[in-house]
Amino acid sequence: MENKKTSPAKYSxxxxxxxxxxxxxxxxxxxxxxxxxxNDPVVQIIAAIVGILIIMFGIIQFKxxxxxxxxxxxxxxxxxxxxxxxxxxxxxFNYIMMNIIDPDTLEKGFEFAKQKMLSNDPEMSVETANxxxxxxxxxxxxxxxxxxxxIVSLIFGFLVSLIGGLxxxxxxxx
Numbered sequence: 683m684e685n686k687k688t689s690p691a692k693y694s695x696x697x698x699x700x701x702x703x704x705x706x707x708x709x710x711x712x713x714x715x716x717x718x719x720x721n722d723p724v725v726q727i728i729a730a731i732v733g734i735l736i737i738m739f740g741i742i743q744f745k746x747x748x749x750x751x752x753x754x755x756x757x758x759x760x761x762x763x764x765x766x767x768x769x770x771x772x773x774x775f776n777y778i779m780m781n782i783i784d785p786d787t788l789e790k791g792f793e794f795a796k797q798k799m800l801s802n803d804p805e806m807s808v809e810t811a812n813x814x815x816x817x818x819x820x821x822x823x824x825x826x827x828x829x830x831x832x833i834v835s836l837i838f839g840f841l842v843s844l845i846g847g848l849x850x851x852x853x854x855x856x
Contacts, residue, residue: 688747690759697740697760698767704732705772709779718779719791730838733768737761737842741850751854754847761843762836769835773828788822 708729712718717725741760745752780787795818796811 688744690744690756690763693740693744693747693760694763695767697736697743698764699771701733701736701764701768702771702775704736705729705768706775709775713779713784718784719787720794721791733765733838734842734846736768737764737839738846738850740764741843741846745850745852750852752847752851753853754844754851757843757847757851758840761839761846763839765835765839765842766832769832772835773831776827776831777824788819792819 708725709718712720712725737760741752741757744756744760748756784790792815796808796815799811799814800806800808
């Protein structure tokens, strides 16, 4: 009886596409509600929970395909692969969102952030809020946003797959 091991690449691509598709659906829903520029913490928590579930489901499915065995390195490969594919899809979607669907996304976000600053600190002047916004604009180039998205996705995937992999790993008997 031969123990043929499945490659993590197939699962990384499949569940990465699921992860990226969820991000697109969420982004379009937020756009339809005119909330796509607000960075609502509740939305971020929901997206993180769904991301964790997708990565863990991919790891568990991979384990099932490998006769119930999973080592930590495969779990890490899966989590990083799923996160990388999802992150790349997110970068492409965000580029389309900010350049085609709603070219004013960043300006709306800056204005929303300014209004939030002013409401949180009534003593802050509009000029001070404008200065903070202008300083922040330097961090929003397409390249820096893409790199940040990919790096954050990979860190998230690493942490989820490390913790999840430690929980569900099962070594093959020697």
